[in-house]
Structures are given as structure tokens and as C-alpha cells.
Amino acid sequence: MKKVGVAILGLGVVGGGTYEILTKNREFYQKTQNVDISVECVLELNRERALKLGVPEEKIMSNIAEVICNPDVNIVVEVIGGIDAAREFVLAALNAGKTVVTSNKELFCKYSHELERAAKRQNAGLYFEASCVGGVPIIRTLLDGLQANHITSMMGIINGTTNFILTKMSNEGISYEEALKEAQALGYAESNPVADVEGFDAAYKLSILSSLAFHTKVPFSKVFREGITGVTREMIADGKELGYCLKLLAIGKQTDAGIEVRVHPTFVRTGHPLAAVNDSFNAVYLTGDAVGEVMLYGRGAGALPTGSAIVSDVIYAATHSEIRYSTFKNTANAEKDVRFPSDFSSAYYLRIKVSDKTGVLAKIAALFAKYNISIVEMLQKGEGETASVTLITHETRELAIRNAVSKINALEVASVESVLRVVS
Amino acid sequence: MKKVGVAILGLGVVGGGTYEILTKNREFYQKTQNVDISVECVLELNRERALKLGVPEEKIMSNIAEVICNPDVNIVVEVIGGIDAAREFVLAALNAGKTVVTSNKELFCKYSHELERAAKRQNAGLYFEASCVGGVPIIRTLLDGLQANHITSMMGIINGTTNFILTKMSNEGISYEEALKEAQALGYAESNPVADVEGFDAAYKLSILSSLAFHTKVPFSKVFREGITGVTREMIADGKELGYCLKLLAIGKQTDAGIEVRVHPTFVRTGHPLAAVNDSFNAVYLTGDAVGEVMLYGRGAGALPTGSAIVSDVIYAATHSEIRYSTFKNTANAEKDVRFPSDFSSAYYLRIKVSDKTGVLAKIAALFAKYNISIVEMLQKGEGETASVTLITHETRELAIRNAVSKINALEVASVESVLRVVS
Numbered sequence: 001m002k003k004v005g006v007a008i009l010g011l012g013v014v015g016g017g018t019y020e021i022l023t024k025n026r027e028f029y030q031k032t033q034n035v036d037i038s039v040e041c042v043l044e045l046n047r048e049r050a051l052k053l054g055v056p057e058e059k060i061m062s063n064i065a066e067v068i069c070n071p072d073v074n075i076v077v078e079v080i081g082g083i084d085a086a087r088e089f090v091l092a093a094l095n096a097g098k099t100v101v102t103s104n105k106e107l108f109c110k111y112s113h114e115l116e117r118a119a120k121r122q123n124a125g126l127y128f129e130a131s132c133v134g135g136v137p138i139i140r141t142l143l144d145g146l147q148a149n150h151i152t153s154m155m156g157i158i159n160g161t162t163n164f165i166l167t168k169m170s171n172e173g174i175s176y177e178e179a180l181k182e183a184q185a186l187g188y189a190e191s192n193p194v195a196d197v198e199g200f201d202a203a204y205k206l207s208i209l210s211s212l213a214f215h216t217k218v219p220f221s222k223v224f225r226e227g228i229t230g231v232t233r234e235m236i237a238d239g240k241e242l243g244y245c246l247k248l249l250a251i252g253k254q255t256d257a258g259i260e261v262r263v264h265p266t267f268v269r270t271g272h273p274l275a276a277v278n279d280s281f282n283a284v285y286l287t288g289d290a291v292g293e294v295m296l297y298g299r300g301a302g303a304l305p306t307g308s309a310i311v312s313d314v315i316y317a318a319t320h321s322e323i324r325y326s327t328f329k330n331t332a333n334a335e336k337d338v339r340f341p342s343d344f345s346s347a348y349y350l351r352i353k354v355s356d357k358t359g360v361l362a363k364i365a366a367l368f369a370k371y372n373i374s375i376v377e378m379l380q381k382g383e384g385e386t387a388s389v390t391l392i393t394h395e396t397r398e399l400a401i402r403n404a405v406s407k408i409n410a411l412e413v414a415s416v417e418s419v420l421r422v423v424s
Numbered sequence: 425m426k427k428v429g430v431a432i433l434g435l436g437v438v439g440g441g442t443y444e445i446l447t448k449n450r451e452f453y454q455k456t457q458n459v460d461i462s463v464e465c466v467l468e469l470n471r472e473r474a475l476k477l478g479v480p481e482e483k484i485m486s487n488i489a490e491v492i493c494n495p496d497v498n499i500v501v502e503v504i505g506g507i508d509a510a511r512e513f514v515l516a517a518l519n520a521g522k523t524v525v526t527s528n529k530e531l532f533c534k535y536s537h538e539l540e541r542a543a544k545r546q547n548a549g550l551y552f553e554a555s556c557v558g559g560v561p562i563i564r565t566l567l568d569g570l571q572a573n574h575i576t577s578m579m580g581i582i583n584g585t586t587n588f589i590l591t592k593m594s595n596e597g598i599s600y601e602e603a604l605k606e607a608q609a610l611g612y613a614e615s616n617p618v619a620d621v622e623g624f625d626a627a628y629k630l631s632i633l634s635s636l637a638f639h640t641k642v643p644f645s646k647v648f649r650e651g652i653t654g655v656t657r658e659m660i661a662d663g664k665e666l667g668y669c670l671k672l673l674a675i676g677k678q679t680d681a682g683i684e685v686r687v688h689p690t691f692v693r694t695g696h697p698l699a700a701v702n703d704s705f706n707a708v709y710l711t712g713d714a715v716g717e718v719m720l721y722g723r724g725a726g727a728l729p730t731g732s733a734i735v736s737d738v739i740y741a742a743t744h745s746e747i748r749y750s751t752f753k754n755t756a757n758a759e760k761d762v763r764f765p766s767d768f769s770s771a772y773y774l775r776i777k778v779s780d781k782t783g784v785l786a787k788i789a790a791l792f793a794k795y796n797i798s799i800v801e802m803l804q805k806g807e808g809e810t811a812s813v814t815l816i817t818h819e820t821r822e823l824a825i826r827n828a829v830s831k832i833n834a835l836e837v838a839s840v841e842s843v844l845r846v847v848s
Contacts, residue, residue, distance in 0.1 A: 021572060021714050032639050033571060129569075135715035137569025144568060145553075145561030147457065148445060148735035215456050273721060276700045290445050290732035291559035294722035297697060298715060308714035311572035321745055 001030060004318040005040035005072040007098075009064075009089055010080035011050050014103055014130070015042070017303030018077060018310045019053055025311075035318045040072045043089075064089050068096045075125075075314055078102040087111055094118040094126065099323075101313040103130035103306055109204040109220050112211075113332045120330070125323045127313035132205040133158050133282050135305030136298040137312065142212045143324075149288030151213040154252040155423065158205045160280035160300045161189045161196035162228050162248040166265075167278045170236050170245060176229065188280055198227035199263040202250045209284070210252035210261050217331050218252070222340040224262035231265055235418055238351060238390045239267050242377060244422065245275040258339030267349050267422040273297075274423075347376070347422040348393045348401050355413040356387050364389075364414060367407050371400040392422060425454060428742040429464035429496040431522075433488075433513055434504035435474050438527055438554070439466070441727030442501060442734045443477055449735075459742045464496045467513075488513050492520045499549075499738055502526040511535055518542040518550065523747075525737040527554035527730055533628040533644050536635075537756045544754070549747050551737035556629040557582050557706050559729030560722040561736065566636045567748075573712025575637040578676040579847065582629045584704035584724045585613045585620035586652050586672040590689075591702045594660050594669060600653065612704055622651035623687040626674045633708070634676035634685050641755050642676070646764040648686035655689055659842055662775060662814045663691050666801060668846065669699040682763030691773050691846040697721075698847075771800070771846040772817045772825050779837040780811050788813075788838060791831050795824040816846055 006022060008015050022039050030036050041059045044050045050060045061067050067076065076093040078100060080086045086107050093100050095118055102108060108115070108128045119126040129139045133156070142151070157163050161183060168179040180197070183189035195201050203223040210218040228248050239246050244267035253260040268275045273295050277283040282300030287293055299305035317324075334340065354360045368375065378391040393401070405416045430446060432439050446463050454460050465483045468474045474484045485491050491500065500517040502524060504510045510531050517524050519542055526532060532539070532552045543550040553563045557580070566575070581587050585607060592603040604621070607613035619625050627647040634642040652672050663670050668691035677684040692699045697719050701707040706724030711717055723729035741748075758764065778784045792799065802815040817825070829840045 017714075025572070025574070028574065029572075135712075136718060137565055140569040141561055141565065144740060145564040145736055146732065147739050148449070148453075148732050150449070150452065271700075273700060276695075276697060288559075288732065290441070290728040290735070292723045292726075292729055294560060294720070296718070296720055298718035302716075304714040305716055308570065308572050308712065311714070312569055315571050316568060319746070322743070 001034055001036050002318065003036045003038070004074050004314070005038055006075045006077060006314060007041050007043065007067045007070065007073040008039060008077045008079065009043045009067070010078070011042055011044040011046070011053060011055070012079065012081070013303045014306045014310070015079040016053050017307030018079060019055065021304065021307045021311050022314070023054070029315065033315050033319055035315065037314060037318060040070060041067055043067050064092055068092050068098070073098060075099045075101060075317055077310055077314065078104060079310070080104070083107055083110070090115060091118055094122055094124050097122045097124050099125035099127070099317045101127045101130070101310055101317065103310060105131040105201070105204040105208060109207045113330050116330045123323055125317045127317055127324065128208070129313045130306050130309035132208055133284060134298070134300040134302060135308040136282060136284070136296050136300065137309065138209065138284050138296055139212060140312070141296060142209070146286065146288055146291055146294065149290050151286055151288050152254055153287040154209060154213050154284060155274060156206070156209070156250045156282070156284040157247050157274060157277045158250050158282050158284065158300060159196055159199070159202040159248060160282055161193065162202070163277065163282070164188045164280045165197070166228065166231065166246050166248065169231070169233065170240070173233060173237070175233055176231055197229055199225045199248065202248060202263045206250040206252055206261055206263060210259065213252060213286070214254050214259055216259070216338050217334050218259060218261055219332070219334055222261055222334065224264070226264035228265050232418070235351070235420065238349070241379065242349070242390070242392060243270050244268060244349070245270060246420070247274060247277070249274070249423065257341045260341060260344045262344070265420055267420055269424045272423065343397055343399045345395050345397050347395050347424060349420045349422050350391055350393070350405070351417045352389045352408060353415050353417050354387050354389055356385055357413055360413045361389070363411060364408055367404050371404045372396065373400055373404055388417070425458060425460050426742065427460045427462070428498050428738070429462055430499045430501060430738060431465050431467065431491045431494065431497045432463060432501045432503065433467040433491070434502070435466055435468040435470070435477060435479070436503065436505070437727045438730045438734070439503040440477050441731030442503060443479065445728065445731045445735050446738070447478070453739065457739055457743055459739065461738060461742060464494060465491055467491050488516055492516050492522070497522060499523045499525060499741055501734055501738065502528060503734070504528070507531055507534070514539060515542055518546055518548050521546040521548050523549035523551070523741045525551045525554070525734055525741065527734060529555040529625070529628040529632060533631045537754050540754045547747055549741045551741055551748065552632070553737045554730050554733035556632055557708060558722070558724040558726060559732040560706060560708070560720050560724065561733065562633065562708050562720055563636065564736070565720060566633070570710065570712055570715060570718065573714050575710055575712050576678055577711040578633060578637050578708060579698060580630070580633070580674045580706070580708040581671050581698060581701045582674050582706050582708065582724060583620055583623070583626040583672060584706055585617065586626070587701065587706070588612045588704045589621070590652065590655065590670050590672065593655070593657065594664070597657060597661070599657055600655055621653055623649045623672065626672060626687045630674040630676055630685055630687060634683065637676060637710070638678050638683055640683075640762050641758050642683060642685055643756070643758055646685055646758065648688070650688035652689050656842070659775070659844065662773070665803065666773070666814070666816060667694050668692060668773070669694060670844070671698060671701070673698070673847065681765045684765060684768045686768070689844055691844050693848045696847065767821055767823045769819050769821050771819050771848060773844045773846050774815055774817070774829070774840055775842045776813045776832060777839050777841050778811050778813055780809055781837055784837045785813070787835060788832060791828050795828045796820065797824055797828055812841070
């Protein structure tokens with residue numbers, strides 16, 4: 001039976017989960033995968049933590065060189081997170097010819113070109129299933145399951161923290177601040193929540209997933225990004241009334257105009273499979289030219305789900321002889337002939353505060369007509385001086401909406417309180 | 425660039441879709457997969473059909489020997505369906521050392537041991553992604569994406585015809601017979617619908633999928649099977665009232681008692697991801713010890729979705745050097761030490777017709793108590809002589825329910841009109 005030695009760099013949440021799965025299931029993998037996978041060592045400065053997880057004292061290393069020089073280590077699992085140390089250690093491992101498995105979305109998003117070059121040079125493998133959507137095997141599916149398809153569109157709920165917050169707000173009618181506090185208390189959000197709530201985390205993942213789906217580097221800098229900090233109770237209540245759930249969607253599309261990549265709060269029509277993805281669950285909804293619509297759903301984070309993705313990569317690397325490293329064109333930047341249009345089309349929700357004067361609605365309607373925006377549904381609420389109008393448009397252009405909104409705001413008798421994109 | 429020649433046996437719906445994808449996307453696969461896949465020939469007696477699909481005359485064969493002897497054919501795609509000819513042709517291809525890709529669930533379910541033996545002998549590949557759940561890459565996911573997990577449970581809506589019928593009945597309040605007629609008119613159901621509506625099709629797929637998930641042969645004969653022909657408008661209406669959708673579920677579980685495999689109409693609580701799977705869509709909901717809950721959703725049938733799965737197998741076979749054939753223990757029967765318990769536990773829905781006499785409910789309640797069945801929810805409808813009671817039980821044993829039902833039917837003052845299993 002083939003023997004494979006693994007080193008785990010970092011025994012935090014995910015590292016601990018990975019250690020647990022690999023040690024508990026060792027015999028199971030011998031039987032079902034015909035491979036003997038042993039954890040040869042871990043790199044962890046906090047010896048107490050490692051001992052508590054059951055790692056034998058002699059396997060706890062505090063120096064990357066000890067790991068890299070160990071001839072029994074074939075696969076290095078990087079679960080440190082962040083950039084600096086992680087990048088240095090991963091490059092050191094690859095340069096030593098070790099296969100690397102990483103869960104580090106920021107590192108892979110920003111430095112995949114450098115890591116892939118090093119891997120290629122040494123004929124070492126480089127795997128990153130755990131970098132996107134935790135336990136959901138979305139990367140394997142793109143590479144090995146839907147590879148017969150031109151993927152035309154991808155819509156994902158790929159950040160569990162924001163989905164938890166939006167679900168709480170929707171179910172309990174509480175404010176963003178209250179929901180964030182709960183998420184922090186439960187460990188779903190960090191004390192500095194910026195990476196999640198401003199959409200950075202989702203944008204890293206979208207950059208990786210759309211690069212794979214569209215077979216070309218989609219740099220992080222091309223991702224349009226809007227977080228959920230501006231989401232209000234009123235928006236969510238309006239959405240419910242109109243038949244929509246509010247989700248932070250990551251959207252990637254390949255159209256004749258180029259590749260669209262964007263992360264923003266979005267109304268999703270109730271009944272759409274993505275509308276039923278609640279709490280900290282994640283999902284990716286893909287459209288391919290042959291397969292049509294496919295959705296993958298599951299846990300996007302957590303020790304064991306992310307550990308499942310890492311161990312899946314370890315087994316894949318151990319049981320396939322093709323070295324996999326170059327997954328899309330090996331470059332830091334987009335290829336020159338790929339366009340990333342700043343305009344795109346979508347349906348929209350608008351909430352407009354209007355003065356109750358004759359002719360206000362007519363003025364707004366005239367502006368919409370001028371920009372070729374047509375209305376699907378309109379709802380007027382409140383009376384007297386503080387009436388508000390909420391409406392859903394047909395598919396239209398983002399720039400048309402922005403122009404119309406600035407013209408409405410210039411009217412003095414009306415102001416646009418919120419604008420959200422809508423998926424039916 | 426590696427060159428791979430494909431032969432397609434049968435140009436029916438799926439064969440036609442496969443031909444279309446392979447020819448349309450040939451350049452795309454050269455660019456993205458670094459492999460040149462050409463359709464070298466097709467086996468089709470109806471030459472008109474083949475010509476209409478654009479197959480050049482000289483590539484249309486009418487004899488399997490011509491296909492097998494063609495040295496440019498590396499991969500044989502079997503999409504004839506049925507058993508006799510398909511089995512003969514697949515064995516002939518494997519014996520000639522060709523890799524086989526098949527969409528034939530009945531063949532693979534019943535003869536996988538024979539096909540795998542032949543493949544192993546010749547070191548030929550054997551792939552069957554398209555045999556289960558059409559375009560949804562469920563088999564690749566089990567083998568390459570969730571292989572780090574002990575899968576403990578699998579619940580699937582894996583027959584599109586029955587899901588279409590049940591969705592129609594639910595949305596439009598029509599009878600089973602009316603919904604079946606519509607499904608037949610739209611081509612979703614065959615003129616002889618038995619294989620779908622009696623659950624045979626789902627049971628073949630469940631046998632294959634649970635063999636993979638549980639790493640041991642689960643023969644078709646072990647699958648408990650109940651179709652949807654007994655489903656009434658009243659059941660569906662009762663379910664709605666109680667907060668459930670009716671689905672034909674295929675359930676596989678690995679418990680301490682053994683492997684449970686069963687196909688039957690099931691009430692699924694609204695809000696469960698499977699409850700939102702409508703029309704002809706399919707989905708599989710898995711639970712693994714590390715990953716937790718994962719769901720895959722998509723089109724379970726159709727020319728292009730099933731073609732997507734076939735071409736995915738062709739590309740996988742063409743780009744991986746590991747020959748994949750023996751997916752679980754190579755045997756026609758279950759291993760001796762694997763148990764398939766006939767009893768299992770579930771929640772239940774019962775609809776009981778009762779005479780409006782004093783003490784009837786007390787008698788029924790006493791019977792439930794006797795068999796340790798406790799009630800979550802009860803609803804009494806109608807008054808006078810034709811009252812009916814619908815109820816949902818807590819998790820209980822199948823045999824306890826069967827005993828209680830036969831005792832209730834013996835009461836004379838009550839009769840059980842329907843019994844369904846329930847998933848919360």
C-alpha cells in the first residue's frame with residue numbers, strides 16, 4: 001500500500017479539524033482509498049494546543065526548516081492563514097518539491113501565479129479546494145465534474161458570516177448592528193468583521209472560482225464589491241413584501257461584453273434555490289451550456305467541513321499521478337484581450353422618499369422613461385409628507401440606474417433611499 | 425496534444441446530445457483540457473437520424489465489430505439503454521481494451537461486477553457518471569470530492585418524472601392520473617410509466633449511489649420500494665396543511681444495524697432544502713462525518729445535461745492516467761457480513777377515518793401507547809359520521825407502525841386510509 005506523509009502548518013480551527021480527521025480515519029482510508037496517510041509532523045508554536053489535540057510531543061515542530069527537510073513528508077497542508085508567513089512557508093515547501101494543500105483564499109487569490117510557477121518548476125502538486133466554500137467540493141466540480149461545459153454564469157452565497165447576519169435580520173426583524181453582535185457572540189463573526197461584512201472574503205473566493213470557471217485569470221482588483229453594512233431593516237421588510245430575500249451574492253458571468261464579477265447585497269426571489277440558503281450555509285448556483293442549472297450547497301466554514309476539503313485534496317493528491325498545479329493561465333494579471341466591463345445589466349429595487357406633491361411621480365416616471373427603465377412592480381407606502389415608493393425594474397443597465405438615481409436626487413421633491421440589484 | 429477517439433453507441437436522445445457537445449466543443453477542450461477529442465464513429469441503425477445530426481456518412485456504423493476493431497477508437501460511449509445489446513456491446517468493448525463510458529443505470533446496477541471484471545482484466549476504464557442524476561456530478565463528488573468522509577446518510581430526489589408529477593399535483597391540486605397524462609404529453613413520462621412511477625428507476629440509482637457511498641455492494645434486491653401510484657390529492661392537501669411537501673425520496677443510511685436503502689413517497693418539511701426541489705429537477709442531500717450536510721441540485725435527465733456527464737467522463741478518462749474500474753467490492757451480491765435490516769425508524773404521517781362514536785380516539789391512543797408511538801401533531805377534520813384524523817408521529821419503528829395500523833383497522837370503528845414516512 002502506498003504510504004503518504006503529511007505535515008500540517010498551523011493547528012488553529014481548521015488545522016485541528018484536519019488533524020482530527022486524518023488520525024481518526026487513517027484505517028478507513030487504508031481500506032477505501034488503498035493509501036496509508038500518516039501525519040508526520042505539525043508546525044505549531046503553541047505546544048499546549050498541539051498536545052491537547054493529541055499530537056505526540058516529538059511531532060510538534062517550531063521551525064519550518066524541520067518540516068521541509070523531513071523526507072517522510074510528501075504533502076504540506078497550509079492552514080495558517082494570512083499572507084506573510086503562509087506565502088513564505090508554501091513557497092519553501094514547493095521549492096523543496098513537496099505537494100501543497102492550502103485553505104488560504106487570500107494567498108491563493110493574490111499569489112496563485114507565483115505559487116503555480118514554483119509548483120511547476122519542481123513538479124509538485126498545488127491544491128486549494130478548501131480555499132472556497134469550505135466542505136462543498138466546488139473546485140473539484142469545476143475542474144473534474146462540469147469541465148465539459150462552457151460555464152456562462154455563477155451566483156454564490158459564499159460567505160457564511162454575512163448570510164448568518166442577513167438571515168437573523170430577516171427572521172427576527174433586528175438591525176444590522178444587533179445581528180452582527182449576535183454573530184460575534186456565537187463566533188460566526190470576528191471582532192473586526194470588515195473582511196466578511198465588506199465582501200472582501202467573498203471577493204477573494206469569487207476571483208478564484210471565476211478564474212476556474214472562465215479559464216482565465218480574474219484578478220481580485222476586477223471584482224466590483226459592495227458589503228452589507230448599509231443594509232437596513234426597511235430594505236429587508238420591503239423585500240419580503242415584494243417576495244424577495246436579501247443575500248450577499250457573488251456573481252460571475254461570461255457575456256459577449258466580457259467577464260462580469262461582482263459582490264453585492266441582492267434581492268433573490270423567494271422560490272429560487274438560493275433564497276432557501278439560510279444561516280451560515282453556503283451555495284453556488286452555476287449555469288453551463290450543456291448541464292443547464294446546477295447548485296452545490298453545504299457548510300462554507302468550520303473545522304470539520306473545511307477539514308473535509310483539505311483531506312479530500314490530500315487523498316486526491318495521493319491517489320492521482322497527474323500533478324495538478326496550473327489551473328488557469330499562470331499570471332498575476334488578466335490577459336490583455338479579456339474585458340471586464342464596468343457596466344452590466346440587472347433588475348433593480350429602488351426605495352424613493354417622495355414629497356406628497358402633485359406631479360412628483362410623473363417626474364420620476366419621466367426620468368425612468370428617459371433612461372429606458374421600465375417598472376415591473378410599484379408599491380406606495382405612507383401618506384402625507386413622508387410617503388415612500390418602492391419599485392422593482394425590468395432588466396436594465398447599471399449605468400442607466402445610476403444616472404436616473406442622481407437625477408431623481410436632484411429633483412428636491414424626491415430622494416432615493418436605497419438601490420439593490422435583484423435576481424428573479 | 426493527446427488525441428482521443430470516441431465511438432458513440434446509439435444516437436437516441438442522450439447519444440445525440442453527446443454527439444452535439446463533443447463536436448461543438450472540440451476546440452474548447454483542446455484549449456482548456458489540452459486534449460483533442462474526436463468522434464471517430466457512431467453505431468446507429470437509423471442512418472437518417474445520424475445524418476440529420478450531422479454525422480458524416482462514412483462514420484455511421486451498423487455493426488459493433490466495426491467499432492471495436494477501429495484502432496482510432498479509445499473510448500466507447502454506450503447510450504443504447506436496456507440490457508441485452510448494451511451488455512454485449514460493453515463487454516465486447518472492454519474485452520478489446522477500450523475504455524467504456526455508460527449512462528445505463530439498469531445495466532450498471534445489475535452487472536457492474538461482470539463489467540468491472542472485464543475492465544480490470546484488460547486494464548480498461550469504466551465510467552458511469554451519467555447513470556445517476558443526469559448532469560449533476562454526484563458520482564465524481566462521492567469518489568473524488570467527499571472521499572474524506574464516512575457518509576452516514578443520503579436522501580435524494582433522483583427521478584425527474586415522479587417529481588414533475590408530484591409538483592404538478594401539489595401546485596394545481598389535480599389527481600395523480602391527470603398529472604401523469606400531462607407528464608406523458610410533455611415527454612417527461614413514457615407511455616408505459618412503470619419504471620418511473622413504481623420507483624424502479626430511482627431504486628437502480630440508489631443501489632449504485634449507496635454502493636459508492638457505503639463502500640460495499642448494495643444489490644437492487646435489497647432496496648425497499650414503494651411508488652407514487654397510490655398518492656392522492658388528499659394526502660398532498662393534508663401535507664400542505666401540516667407544513668410538508670410530498671416527494672419520492674430515495675434514502676440510504678448506514679447505521680449500527682446495517683445499511684438501510686428505500687425508495688418511497690415521503691413528506692419533507694417545508695424549509696428543508698429538498699422541499700424546494702421542484703418540477704423535473706433532481707437533488708441529492710448527503711451527510712458526512714466531517715463535511716456535515718451537502719446538497720447537489722440540477723437536471724437529472726435530458727439530452728444535454730446527461731451528455732454533460734458523459735463528456736465529463738470522457739475528458740476525465742482522457743486526462744487521468746489512473747484507470748478507474750473497481751469502485752466497490754467486485755461482486756454481484758452483498759458481502760456476507762453486511763446487514764440490510766427490514767425494520768428502520770422514521771417519523772410517520774397517518775390519515776385515519778373514524779366513526780364519530782365516543783371512545784374511538786381513546787382506543788386509537790391506547791394502541792399508539794402500546795406500540796410506543798408518540799404523536800407530534802394531530803388534526804381532526806369533518807364531523808358526523810365521516811370524520812378523519814391526520815397525525816404526525818415522533819420518530820418510531822416501521823414495524824411498530826405496521827402493527828398499530830393493522831390493529832387500528834381491526835377496530836371496526838376506524839380505518840387507516842394512508843401512511844407516509846416523514847422527514848423533518
